[in-house]
Amino acid sequence: MKALSAHRHHPMAYLVILLIALVATGGLYAAFQPRPAQAEEYSAQDVEAGRALFLANCATCHGTEATGLRDSDGNTIGPSLVGVGAAAVDFQVGTGRMPMQASGAQAARKPPQMNEEQTRQLAAYVASLAPGPSVPAEEYLSGGDPAKGGEIFRVNCAMCHNAAGAGGALTRGKYAPPVVGLEPRHVYEAMVTGPQNMPVFDDSNLSPEDKRDVIAYLNSLEENGSPGGLSLGSLGPVTEGLYAWTIILTLLMGTAFWLGAKAK
Known part of the structure; x- marks a missing residue:
């Protein structure tokens, strides 16, 4: 203790204290930060x-x-893929959006051009370029709380994808695609990579457990279907009003013509 007291006024003492504080802060951050939901490592052959x-x-x-x-x-022909991670490749290639067949406002979903092994190898290469979001582990793709996931979805996603996950139109020819009936892995990857106009929901915004709850909510929508009967695309009162007016006006006009013809 006397030796420490003798050196407490040393010019380097404050620097040592600062270094200790930085090391302690970094250690605490590493200990308490969310564990990445990584599925696997890739080999050099991959x-x-x-x-x-x-x-x-x-x-x-x-x-x-x-x-x-x-x-x-x-003008950008194709963006840089350095740092997008394996998750972006698995989502884009696994849903058939990439490679694109033709230029457009955004890449449309279509049957995948590559099989699962090729998609995995391509993801391995892009992941080797720089750190980025990884393909999620299976533990984050099942289970979860649909009720909590519904709350998260309505706050963060429903304004574009519709509360029923049916999708919707955006500006300049772009659109938010339907998110019901998708592979849970692809839903998770979309949240962490933010494809097209979608914002990125990393672990600081939504934890892996929150994303699992959102997936559970979307699965429940698919399982429950439309309890009210014909969903009309689940697009809300605009579509419902259009159908109602079209059917009602057609019936009224048909009735008027029938009554007029009968009167003659």
Whole structure:
């Protein structure tokens, strides 16, 4: 204790205290931060096979080094994939959105061009370029609380995807796609990567458990169906009013013509 007291006024004492505080803060942050929902690690063979697939199928738009390409006017042909992580590749390729068949306002969902093993290898290559969101572990794709997930979905997602998950129109030809009936893995990946116009919901916004609850809510929508009968697309009063007026006006006009013809 006397030795420490003798050095407490040393010029380096404050620097040592600052370093100790920084180390302690970093240690506490590492201990209490959310555990990443990572599914697996990739081998060197996976990365090499993924690079070959990338050069054959993706480099035309994203560049041979996946850093993106622009045309002569500076418009983006394909964005950089450095740092998007394996989750972005698994979502885009696994849902058939990539590779794109044609340019458009946004990539549409279609049957996947690559099988699961090829998708996994391509994800391994992109994940090797820089840290990014990983494919979620199975434990975060099942279970969960549908009631809590419904609350989270209505606050964060319903304004674009509709409270029933039926999707909706956005601006400039873009749209929020339906989110019912999807693979739970792809729903999770969409939340952590933010495809198209969707915002990113990382673990600081929604924890892995929150995302699992959202998936449980969407699964419950699919299982329960439409308890009120014909859903009319679940698009709300606009569609319901259109159907009602169309049917009612048709019946009224038909009745008027029938009565007029009968009177003659």
